[in-house]
Amino acid sequence: MHTGQAALIDCMDYHLYRTASKKSWTFLWAHIDRNGVSCYAPLLFQDRNDAITLNDPERFTADFQALCYAIEQDVLFSHADISNRLSSMVTHLLSSYLFPEGHGGENPDIEQARKYIQLHCAEALTMDEVAKQFHFSKYHFIRLFKKQVGLPPYEYLIGCRIRLSKKLLCNTSESISAIAIQVGFSSESNFIHQFRTTVGITPGVFRKNSWNFSAD
Known part of the structure; x- marks a missing residue:
């Protein structure tokens, strides 16, 4: 987890949490009756079971602190406030999960x-x-x-490799097979296939054209 993230854990399931390094953490936590939030768990964790980056961590923290204050008061109004704060926090978790780009920004x-x-x-x-x-x-x-x-991330990865290979094809005299391995492809044939699919010509033709252009 990182600053500005939160997680909803079903405490009825086995779970363990600890710091990923020797550095200490400062974090907020609450143990909530599952009857009030159990219906949200399948929605929040149908695809993942880790931390959620909050769209508005300051608002979430303010709700959390107000929740703790309401619990300490233990008066009739505080019970209504507790319910309201819990609903706001879990709704925020769900919104951050479903719309991760949040308030006009990127995830x-x-x-x-x-x-x-x-x-x-x-x-x-x-x-x-x-x-x-x-x-x-x-x-x-x-x-x-x-x-x-x-x-998709794999297509983005291939694009990065192709761009890197273009620089090597234009600026070095290394063989096609050497460049293929250098930029992350498993074989020369795979590199040639991906290059032709992306660029429309083979790496050899691309190199020849770039050298001819430089000579002109």
Whole structure:
């Protein structure tokens, strides 16, 4: 989890939480009667079972603090306020889950995943690994990525590799097979196929055309 995230955990199921590093955390938590929120769990965790990036973390925190204050008061009005705050918080979780871009912005986890793919495109990446790295289920990650970036993550990865290969084809004399491995493809034939599919010509023709253009 990161700053500005929240999670709803069914305490009737086995669960464990701890810090990912030796650094300490400061976080807010509450144990809520499942009768009031159990119906939300299937909606929130049908695709994932991890933290949700809140659209408006300040508002969520304010509701949480007001909830704690209302619990301490223990008067008739406070019971109504508790119900109202709980409803607001869980609705916020659900809204952040269903509409992750939130208040006119991007989902920061998807943007970080995009940058990660771009930076590590020459490595042997799989979408399972990238999704896990950013705490998504694979299929939910693919849906969110395509919605925000405009391409499925695998197509974006191929595009990054092709762009990198173009630079090497134009600026080095390395063989096609060497470039294929260098930019992350498993074989020369796979590289040629993906390059022709994306660019419309083979890497060899692209290199020849670029060199002819430079000579002219």
